[in-house]
Amino acid sequence: MRCCVRTSCGKRLSRIEGQVRGIARMLEDDRYCIDVVTQISAVRAALKRVEEEILKDHVSTCVETAIQSGDKDEQRRKVGELVATLGKMRA
Amino acid sequence: MRCCVRTSCGKRLSRIEGQVRGIARMLEDDRYCIDVVTQISAVRAALKRVEEEILKDHVSTCVETAIQSGDKDEQRRKVGELVATLGKMRA
Amino acid sequence: MRCCVRTSCGKRLSRIEGQVRGIARMLEDDRYCIDVVTQISAVRAALKRVEEEILKDHVSTCVETAIQSGDKDEQRRKVGELVATLGKMRA
Amino acid sequence: MRCCVRTSCGKRLSRIEGQVRGIARMLEDDRYCIDVVTQISAVRAALKRVEEEILKDHVSTCVETAIQSGDKDEQRRKVGELVATLGKMRA
DSSP states (O other): OOOOHHHHHHHHHHHHHHHHHHHHHHHHHHHOOOHHHHHHHHHHHHHHHHHHHHHHHHHHIIIIIHHHHHHHHHHHHHHHHHHHHHHTTOO | OOOOHHHHHHHHHHHHHHHHHHHHHHHHHOHHHHHHHHHHHHHHHHHHHHHHHHHHHIIIIEEEEEEEEEEEEHHHHHHHHHHHHHHHHHO | OHHHHHHHHHHHHHHHHHHHHHHHHHHHTTHHHHHHHHHHHHHHHHHHHHHHHHHHHHEEEEEHHHHHOHHHHHOOOOOOOHHHHHHHTOO | OOOHHHHHHHHHHHHHHHHHHHHHHHHHOOOOOHHHHHHHHHHHHHHHHHHHHHHHIIIIIIIHHHHHTOOOHHHHHHHHHHHHHHHHHOO
C-alpha cells in the first residue's frame, strides 16, 4: 500500500475510533436510540470509504505489479481475491 | 433503552473500538491490503449487529410506549423515524 | 394501496418486465457479460424504487388506519411487519 | 459467456419475468402491500444470483483470456471493469 494511502486511512481510522468511543458515551448518557443508530450508520459509511480507498490503491499497486510481472497464476490469484473481497463488501 | 441492552451494546462497542485500533496497526505494519479490507468488513458487520440490537429494543420500548399512550401524533413520529432509520441502514 | 400508487407501480413493473425480456435477448445475442450485468443492476434498482413507493404508501394508508383505529395489537403487528420487511430489503 | 451459463441464466430470467408479471397481478388484485414488497425482494434476490453467475463465468472466460493473452492493457481494462461492476452491485 502506498505510504500516502496508509497515512490518509490511518487518520480516518483514528477519527472513526473516536466516533465509536463517542457512541459508547451516548449509550452511557442514555441518549435516544434513533440518534445512536444514526451515528453508527455514519461510522459504517466512513469505514466503507476507507475500504474503497484501500481497494482502489490495491488495484493500482499490487494488482498492477501482478500484471507487470506477467505471472499468470499471480494474476489469477489477484483477480480471485478482488472478486471475493468485493463480494463480501456487498453485505 | 433498557439497561441490559446498553450494557451489552457498550461491551460490543468497546470490542469494536479495539478492532479499529488493530486495523490502524495493520496499516502501520504495512499488512496486505486485502487482509486490512477483510478486517474492516468484519467491523462493519459488527456495527450492523449493534444497530439491529438497539432497533429491536427501540421497538419494544419507545415504540411500545407510544402505542400504549394512544397518542396518534407520537405514534406517527415513531413510525416515520423507524422507516427513515431502516432506510439509511440499507446503505 | 391507493389506486394511483397501484397504477404507477403497475406501469413501472411492466417496464421492468420488458427490461428483463431485453436482458434475456442480450444473452441470446451473446452480448458482453459486463453489459448484461450492468442491465441487471439497473433492473434491481428499478425494483427497489417500486418497493419504496409501495412502502411509503403503506405507511400513510394501512399503518395510518391502524393508528386511527387505536387498536394496540394491530399497531404492534404493523410496526413488526415494517421492521421485518425493511430488514429484508437490506439484503 | 459459456453456452451452458447463457442457457441457465436464460431460464432464470424467464422465471423472473413470470414473477414480475405475477407481482403486477397482485397489484391489480389489490393484494396486501407487505406481501407485494416481499415478492419484489425475492425477485431482486433472484436477479442478484443471475448477476453472480454471469460474473463468475466472466472471470473464468473473458478475464482468463486476457490473462492468457499477456496483453497488459487488456488485463487492466478487465480488472477495472470488474471493480466498477462489483462496486455498482453493492447498491
